[in-house]
Amino acid sequence: MGGENRKSGLRLWRNARLATLAQGAPGLGIVEKGAIAVRDGLIIYAGAEADMPAAALHGAETVDCEGRWITPGLIDCHTHLVYAGNRANEFEMRLAGATYEEVARAGGGIVSSVKSLRAASESELVAQTLPRLDALIAEGVTSVEVKSGYGLDLENEKKSLRAARRLGEERPVTIRTTCLAAHALPPEAKGDKDAFIDLVAETILPAVAAQGLADAVDGFCEGIAFSPEQMARVFDKAKALGLPVKLHADQLSNLHGAELAARYGALSADHLEYTDEAGAEAMARAGTVAGILPGAFYFIRETKKPPIELFRHHGVKMAVATDSNPGTSPLTSLLLTMNMAATLFGMTVDECLAGVTREAARALGLLDKAGTLEAGKSADLAIWDIERPAELVYRMGFNPLHARIWRGQ
Ligand code: DI6
Numbered sequence: 001m002g003g004e005n006r007k008s009g010l011r012l013w014r015n016a017r018l019a020t021l022a023q024g025a026p027g028l029g030i031v032e033k034g035a036i037a038v039r040d041g042l043i044i045y046a047g048a049e050a051d052m053p054a055a056a057l058h059g060a061e062t063v064d065c066e067g068r069w070i071t072p073g074l075i076d077c078h079t080h081l082v083y084a085g086n087r088a089n090e091f092e093m094r095l096a097g098a099t100y101e102e103v104a105r106a107g108g109g110i111v112s113s114v115k116s117l118r119a120a121s122e123s124e125l126v127a128q129t130l131p132r133l134d135a136l137i138a139e140g141v142t143s144v145e146v147k148s149g150y151g152l153d154l155e156n157e158k159k160s161l162r163a164a165r166r167l168g169e170e171r172p173v174t175i176r177t178t179c180l181a182a183h184a185l186p187p188e189a190k191g192d193k194d195a196f197i198d199l200v201a202e203t204i205l206p207a208v209a210a211q212g213l214a215d216a217v218d219g220f221c222e223g224i225a226f227s228p229e230q231m232a233r234v235f236d237k238a239k240a241l242g243l244p245v246k247l248h249a250d251q252l253s254n255l256h257g258a259e260l261a262a263r264y265g266a267l268s269a270d271h272l273e274y275t276d277e278a279g280a281e282a283m284a285r286a287g288t289v290a291g292i293l294p295g296a297f298y299f300i301r302e303t304k305k306p307p308i309e310l311f312r313h314h315g316v317k318m319a320v321a322t323d324s325n326p327g328t329s330p331l332t333s334l335l336l337t338m339n340m341a342a343t344l345f346g347m348t349v350d351e352c353l354a355g356v357t358r359e360a361a362r363a364l365g366l367l368d369k370a371g372t373l374e375a376g377k378s379a380d381l382a383i384w385d386i387e388r389p390a391e392l393v394y395r396m397g398f399n400p401l402h403a404r405i406w407r408g409q
């Protein structure tokens with residue numbers, strides 16, 4: 001019996017304190033004397049140890065957590081992790097007084113990362129990205145969204161998405177890919193945004209969809225990028241191809257990107273510094289998650305904060321993510337990101353922790369598989385050497401991860 005259970009991959013983590021983040025549970029869904037049972041990589045029980053169906057677990061491979069806290073594995077639901085080189089030079093320009101928009105208009109910005117990415121092979125891209133992914137994984141991250149958007153032509157967008165998929169073969173982590181071809185105008189488009197949007201909608205998206213390279217479609221709706229009308233064309237095509245959408249919205253100005261995203265039933269609208277009440281209402285009605293990205297706000301020294309209070313008031317779910325990218329958020333710590341969301345935006349500990357677990361899963365369309373400690377979900381766990389969950393948000397630059405479990409391993 002015991003031997004059979006071992007063979008069937010039955011595993012038990014006991015003597016733990018759980019922050020289940022279970023849907024409908026108050027706060028963090030805390031269980032003080034908890035246990036988690038896992039079979040074949042899926043959670044079959046998460047709750048009070050005393051209530052566990054003990055007989056069925058006889059002979060399970062058991063880990064005594066010695067009172068440590070277990071949360072769902074963390075989820076980074078917005079990254080541009082795949083890129084080549086870096087933009088430390090632009091950081092120095094900005095320190096000397098240039099703004100992010102000025103650097104972009106002077107031919108730096110996203111376009112300089114496009115040059116570097118086009119010059120790199122797929123294997124070089126993977127090799128350059130793995131240290132960033134490893135930094136996330138070291139803090140208990142078990143799922144990561146990865147966008148393209150530095151290729152900006154068919155071959156290089158496909159190369160980026162293939163590199164992103166390969167990350168999930170190189171490391172024990174769930175990767176969700178997003179095609180962000182509508183990120184910036186490449187030099188060869190010679191200023192013709194509409195023609196480039198044609199290329200995205202008529203060539204890049206269909207090819208990427210046909211090859212199964214993207215799980216979703218994103219765009220940058222902004223004065224320095226694409227208009228709401230141009231993004232709508234991209235979204236119409238994404239919908240026709242059966243791909244969910246999301247949007248970089250209202251980051252530097254209010255083009256009503258939040259409403260546009262909501263109109264298309266977007267999984268999430270992200271950044272949102274300039275979103276107004278109509279935008280928050282539209283997102284609430286559509287069930288579009290707000291992706292809160294304090295790393296970019298901090299790094300480009302934005303002063304306008306996203307309207308957290310409006311999101312709360314209207315019941316918009318909030319995810320928290322690194323936005324890891326070479327230009328505006330060279331950040332590979334989801335723990336530090338939570339601290340920023342709390343300190344800079346006034347999000348609570350519970351909101352921050354939900355933002356990197358349950359709400360991040362929702363923002364990726366993964367809530368049925370991950371993001372909470374509930375039976376039926378993937379056994380993605382983070383086990384922490386902490387006395388209380390607030391420590392995960394409170395510290396800066398300290399990693400209390402004790403162990404990380406992905407799909408039961
Ligand atoms: N908004 C951002 O903050 C990043 N992309 C986007 O659409 C910036 C990406 C970069 O500067 O490389």
Ligand code: FE
Binds near residue numbers: 080248
């Ligand atoms: Fe981004």
